[in-house]
Amino acid sequence: xxxxxxxxxxxxxxxxxxxxxxxxxxxxxxxxxxxxxxxxxxxxxxxxxxxxxxxxxxxxxxxxxxxxxxxxxxxxxxxxxxxxxxxxxxxxxxxxxxxxxxxxxxxxxxxxxxxxxxxxxxxxxxxxxxxxxxxxxxxxxxxxxxxxxxxxxxxxxxxxxxxxxxxxxxxxxxxxxxxxxxxxxxxxxxxxxxxxxxxxxxxxxxxxxxxxxxxxxxxxxx
Numbered sequence: 001x002x003x004x005x006x007x008x009x010x011x012x013x014x015x016x017x018x019x020x021x022x023x024x025x026x027x028x029x030x031x032x033x034x035x036x037x038x039x040x041x042x043x044x045x046x047x048x049x050x051x052x053x054x055x056x057x058x059x060x061x062x063x064x065x066x067x068x069x070x071x072x073x074x075x076x077x078x079x080x081x082x083x084x085x086x087x088x089x090x091x092x093x094x095x096x097x098x099x100x101x102x103x104x105x106x107x108x109x110x111x112x113x114x115x116x117x118x119x120x121x122x123x124x125x126x127x128x129x130x131x132x133x134x135x136x137x138x139x140x141x142x143x144x145x146x147x148x149x150x151x152x153x154x155x156x157x158x159x160x161x162x163x164x165x166x167x168x169x170x171x172x173x174x175x176x177x178x179x180x181x182x183x184x185x186x187x188x189x190x191x192x193x194x195x196x197x198x199x200x201x202x203x204x205x206x207x208x209x210x211x212x213x214x215x216x217x218x219x220x221x222x
Contacts, residue, residue, distance in 0.1 A: 015212045016053040018152075018175070020045050023203040026143045035147075037162045038203075042151035043174060050104050050173040053211075092177045094154055097161055099170055101154040103177035105213060115175070116184040118210040119148065122192045141189055148207060149185075152176050175211065183214070 022045070024038050025031070054060040092106040105113045123141060152175040155161055176182070192206065 017210045018049050019208045021206045023201040025203040039151040040162050047173050097158045102171045105181050106177045114181050114183045114214050116212045118186045120188045120208050122206040
């Protein structure tokens with residue numbers, strides 16, 4: 001490695017996808033605990049898939065294998081003072097309660113990773129579409145789109161985690177440091193082709209999101 005400006009160039013990678021099958025209710029529900037549990041269930045399902053995506057890139061594979069160690073140990077330094085520019089010396093790790101979350105797509109002082117997302121949702125609706133309206137069963141899909149994006153992101157507050165996280169992976173990989181790193185989002189909604197199974201929960205959906213990660217020059221400050 002020749003220096004900070006070259007480091008992220010090695011993070012360009014081919015597209016990958018993340019998938020989930022399970023329940024996600026509307027954020028309009030009064031049951032906040034259920035909402036937190038469902039979003040964490042999505043994060044748990046995506047964690048090993050994100051780790052697998054890391055292993056597709058030799059540089060990320062080494063970093064992930066070391067537990068996302070501090071880049072400071074690789075000879076990089078971090079600025080000081082209020083508003084100092086950051087060179088992701090901790091890979092944007094953040095602790096929420098007892099979990100150390102590690103985002104995949106991060107904003108750095110000299111180089112920023114961004115991503116484009118192509119989201120396909122399969123839900124219990126007779127006809128294709130329904131993105132901007134409720135389904136015939138009251139299935140509010142636009143709020144679930146927001147829930148999916150939130151579940152791709154490091155929880156901004158501890159109160160967005162369920163009560164029990166003792167069995168969760170640590171460190172815990174999420175796709176996004178925050179959702180403003182998404183440069184493009186496309187959404188398609190389709191009816192689920194197979195009939196419901198007897199044990200299927202209310203609010204069941206399936207989604208697949210194709211992810212393309214980009215490496216961009218940045219003069220951002222953190």
